[in-house]
Amino acid sequence: xxxxxxxxxxxxxxxxxxxxxxxxxxxxxxxxxxxxxxxxxxxxxxxxxxxxxxxxxxxxxxxxxxxxxxxxxxxxxxxxxxxxxxxxxxxxxxxxxxxxxxxxxxxxxxxxxxxxxxxxxxxxxxxxxxxxxxxxxxxxxxxxxxxxxxxxxxxxxxxxxxxxxxxxxxxxxxxxxxxxxxxxxxxxxxxxxxxxxxxxxxxxxxxxxxxxxxxxxxxxxxxxxxxxxxxxxxxxxxxxxxxxxxxxxxxxxxxxxxxxxxxxxxxxxxxxxxxxxxxxxxxxxxxxxxxxxxxxxxxxxxx
Amino acid sequence: xxxxxxxxxxxxxxxxxxxxxxxxxxxxxxxxxxxxxxxxxxxxxxxxxxxxxxxxxxxxxxxxxxxxxxxxxxxxxxxxxxxxxxxxxxxxxxxxxxxxxxxxxxxxxxxxxxxxxxxxxxxxxxxxxxxxxxxxxxxxxxxxxxxxxxxxxxxxxxxxxxxxxxxxxxxxxxxxxxxxxxxxxxxxxxxxxxxxxxxxxxxxxxxxxxxxxxxxxxxxxxxxxxxxxxxxxxxxxxxxxxxxxxxxxxxxxxxxxxxxxxxxxxxxxxxxxxxxxxxxxxxxxxxxxxxxxxxxxxxxxxxxxxxxxxxxxxxxxxxxxxxxxxxxxx
Numbered sequence: 001x002x003x004x005x006x007x008x009x010x011x012x013x014x015x016x017x018x019x020x021x022x023x024x025x026x027x028x029x030x031x032x033x034x035x036x037x038x039x040x041x042x043x044x045x046x047x048x049x050x051x052x053x054x055x056x057x058x059x060x061x062x063x064x065x066x067x068x069x070x071x072x073x074x075x076x077x078x079x080x081x082x083x084x085x086x087x088x089x090x091x092x093x094x095x096x097x098x099x100x101x102x103x104x105x106x107x108x109x110x111x112x113x114x115x116x117x118x119x120x121x122x123x124x125x126x127x128x129x130x131x132x133x134x135x136x137x138x139x140x141x142x143x144x145x146x147x148x149x150x151x152x153x154x155x156x157x158x159x160x161x162x163x164x165x166x167x168x169x170x171x172x173x174x175x176x177x178x179x180x181x182x183x184x185x186x187x188x189x190x191x192x193x194x195x196x197x198x199x200x201x202x203x204x205x206x207x208x209x210x211x212x213x214x215x216x217x218x219x220x221x222x223x224x225x226x227x228x229x230x231x232x233x234x235x236x237x238x239x240x241x242x243x244x245x246x247x248x249x250x251x252x253x254x255x256x257x258x259x260x261x262x263x264x265x266x267x268x269x270x271x272x273x274x275x276x277x278x279x280x281x282x283x284x285x286x287x288x289x290x291x292x293x294x295x296x297x298x299x300x301x302x303x
Numbered sequence: 304x305x306x307x308x309x310x311x312x313x314x315x316x317x318x319x320x321x322x323x324x325x326x327x328x329x330x331x332x333x334x335x336x337x338x339x340x341x342x343x344x345x346x347x348x349x350x351x352x353x354x355x356x357x358x359x360x361x362x363x364x365x366x367x368x369x370x371x372x373x374x375x376x377x378x379x380x381x382x383x384x385x386x387x388x389x390x391x392x393x394x395x396x397x398x399x400x401x402x403x404x405x406x407x408x409x410x411x412x413x414x415x416x417x418x419x420x421x422x423x424x425x426x427x428x429x430x431x432x433x434x435x436x437x438x439x440x441x442x443x444x445x446x447x448x449x450x451x452x453x454x455x456x457x458x459x460x461x462x463x464x465x466x467x468x469x470x471x472x473x474x475x476x477x478x479x480x481x482x483x484x485x486x487x488x489x490x491x492x493x494x495x496x497x498x499x500x501x502x503x504x505x506x507x508x509x510x511x512x513x514x515x516x517x518x519x520x521x522x523x524x525x526x527x528x529x530x531x532x533x534x535x536x537x538x539x540x541x542x543x544x545x546x547x548x549x550x551x552x553x554x555x556x557x558x559x560x561x562x563x564x565x566x567x568x569x570x571x572x573x574x575x576x577x578x579x580x581x582x583x584x585x586x587x588x589x590x591x592x593x594x595x596x597x598x599x600x601x602x603x604x605x606x607x608x609x610x611x612x613x614x615x616x617x618x619x620x621x622x623x624x625x626x627x628x629x630x631x632x633x
Contacts, residue, residue: 110612118613121581121606125563139582167616248618255620 004284009277010051015266016274017056018042018159024064028083030073032113032154038067039158040109045102052284054095061087062095070107112153112163116172120146123176126190127183133190137183145183149175156263166259173252174259185253192249305331307338307347321360324375326353327368335360376411380404383428385438459529466521470514481507559614565603581606 005013018039025035041063046056061084068075077089100107123142127133152175157163162171177184283290304311310318310331320329328348330338338344339357346353365371384404391397410420428435481503488499563580589595590602 114609115613115615118609118611121583121610122560122613124581125561129563143582165621167619167621169613169615169617172613173617251620251623252617255622258622 003280005052005277005280009280010046013051013274013277013281014043014046014056015159016271017060021060021064022154022158024060028064028068028075028080030064030068031071032150033111034064034067034071034073035154036111036113036158037071037109038064040111040163041067041099041103043161043163045099048102051281054098055281055285058087058091058095059099062092062099065092066096066099066107110168112157112168112171112175113150115169116146116149116153116175119169119172119176122191123183123187126187134183134186141183145176145180148179152179156266160263160266162259162263165262166255170252170255170259171263174256174263177256178260188249188253192252193245305329305334307331307334320363322363322368322371323355323360324372325355325359326351327372329363330360373408373412376408380407380411380424383424383431383435385435385442387438390438455529459525462525463522466518470518474514477510558611559617560610562603562606562610565606 021039021042022035025038042056042060045054045059045063061080065075065077065080068080077092081087081089081092120142123145124139127137127142128139132138149172153171157171157175162174166174173184173188176187305318305320307330310333312318319332321332321335322329323346326346326348328346328351330347334347335357338347339355339360343354343356345351346355363371365374381404384400384407386397386400388394388397391400407420407424410416485499485503488494489496492499565580586602586605589600
């Protein structure tokens with residue numbers, strides 16, 4: 001019997017090729033935008049197709065070529081193919097429409113890169129203006145953080161599945177959060193828990209490492225008490241607002257943490273491993289060869 | 304080729320075809336003259352036999368005769384059913400009215416219950432004769448207003464042009480005078496030529512700016528006069544409208560962030576002074592490139608877009624939505 005690939009094998013196989021996308025794009029010195037789009041196209045293509053139908057090698061080049069076009073970084077097919085060994089222009093152009101069809105002709109991809117830049121700007125607005133909030137954070141620290149977060153995105157977000165599971169701003173925040181938890185957490189608190197930020201700050205100084213599970217209930221209690229002392233009419237309204245705010249913040253942080261976890265789960269596939277899978281894949285792609293082989297063997301046996 | 308006299312386009316290149324809205328058969332002009340000049344006659348096409356009149360013949364506008372026919376029907380129905388949206392208390396009723404019209408057009412166009420429909424049309428016309436007339440009057444008044452407006456516009460333009468010409472003439476005279484003065488001065492005065500020239504240049508500049516201001520104010524005055532007199536001006540909506548969005552209320556009017564003031568290109572210093580604004584040396588450098596600015600590129604747009612994208616979909620938790628949504632098979 002012909003042995004087909006298991007879903008796990010297919011996944012590892014594709015991971016190997018997604019890494020190749022980055023290499024290809026770097027080879028052509030393409031902008032990050034193109035790289036991300038190409039990776040996204042590639043992953044979306046194999047959501048609806050199988051490696052046993054289309055070999056990833058040419059699909060990969062087609063995705064890169066298409067992404068370059070759709071992101072306005074045009075290279076002509078001739079110069080593109082010249083740089084690639086063993087690929088002809090017809091290979092790519094024939095697949096182009098199939099890829100487009102599998103993408104349902106949706107070429108616009110939202111990447112976490114611009115949101116990341118947006119957050120870099122908003123970090124400045126929240127943490128540095130009107131006056132610096134944290135004694136050790138300056139524009140340079142934030143710039144540094146931004147650059148490292150960009151690297152994080154390049155490393156983790158391109159190849160992993162997070163783009164399917166989280167919105168771009170969430171991924172951007174995850175990048176920030178994982179590069180510098182302290183600053184990002186402070187930002188999120190200041191941004192989304194405006195009402196009780198003063199009190200939180202006091203508590204924050206003590207435990208920077210610890211997640212806020214134990215401090216939060218306390219804080220809410222004290223906040224509640226403080227509110228009770230004030231007018232009783234606005235009390236409930238204020239409380240509800242506070243509550244939803246806190247809930248919002250907590251879900252956001254939870255989402256971000258999950259995003260980081262998923263992004264980091266991907267482990268690099270080795271060349272040997274994928275070669276192994278490639279062999280299996282070969283006969284699935286070319287059933288005729290398999291039949292020929294069997295016939296030959298049968299003929300030998302008869303002799 | 305005309306099917307009746309067999310005249311060819313090749314032999315008589317300027318022959319034209321006419322059609323009659325009774326049966327829409329194509330007949331060449333000379334045949335129409337020949338057959339129908341003595342009064343109504345049957346259509347010469349075999350098996351048609353409809354009685355046609357010469358004055359109903361017309362040139363074909365659309366290549367496709369079915370379209371030609373539908374347009375004619377629409378015109379006919381539209382003459383009777385000529386109400387506009389303002390005549391109805393609600394949009395729904397107006398839509399109902401339009402629907403009704405479409406129904407009639409469809410029936411006539413596709414030969415469904417033609418006799419009944421025509422009778423209905425006639426009945427409606429009889430019943431609403433006065434209304435239809437009134438409406439027609441109003442429409443013609445409106446178009447008369449439009450004509451008046453256009454005339455006024457034309458007059459305004461002429462006025463402006465006249466003033467411009469007059470001023471140009473004055474300028475020319477002034478220049479000549481100036482030239483004369485210069486020569487005189489050079490002959491008599493003790494100052495050096497350069498000084499005199501400089502003086503004159505300054506005078507000229509100041510005159511030029513004052514002239515320009517004068518022209519502008521005159522133009523503005525004229526515009527104002529014109530606008531107060533014209534009846535169409537007040538129809539323009541005055542309140543600022545938000546752009547159309549296909550989804551109700553997807554426009555986020557209270558944004559999740561407050562933007563810091565963004566400096567203009569001139570204000571950005573080479574040193575990284577970012578007091579009160581965003582700090583990004585790369586972008587700030589770009590903000591001073593004249594080519595970009597000339598093309599409409601602005602620093603604050605860049606910042607705004609990045610910030611917008613940072614907060615779009617931040618509160619959208621895919622996991623939650625998936626659990627709460629009903630399981631649907633894809």
